[in-house]
Amino acid sequence: MLSDRERSQFSLIEQSLLAADPLFVSRCSALGRRLRRGVPVRRSARSMHAAGAIPTVLLAGGLVLLVVGGAAAAVPIVVTGILMAMAALGLALTTPQRTRPDTA
Structure with missing residues (x-):
């Protein structure tokens, strides 16, 4: 209270x-x-998995570079990881979404 x-x-x-x-x-x-x-709230159906393998792999690689660069205190590696993650998210937003077989 x-x-x-x-x-x-x-x-x-x-x-x-x-x-x-x-x-x-x-x-x-x-x-x-x-x-x-109790009315369901509409959510966006966009996801990294629905965007395809390339954005997913780019995002995973970017996040790995962020962690490795942070642990090694190497700024160029961190910046590369950030750029890769941003490119992956941008690519995922601009590519048409594929429907998964179990949801179609």
Whole structure:
């Protein structure tokens, strides 16, 4: 339970958020209503696996380089890992999604 002071601070935060960004507040309220009613929330079907093997391997390689570069304190390796991971995510976003046989 919140104390009276905490409730008043929470109320002030709510009021300032409503004044600053009413669209955000309305979207959050709608989402809360849907969740309380038990209506499933639509989620994006995009995933690294659905993008194919190349983005998945690129992402895995980039993450390995990040860990190895961080452990070795080698900045060029870390930067290469970051660039590989960014390229993998960009490629996954731009390639058409394949449907998996078990979901089609």
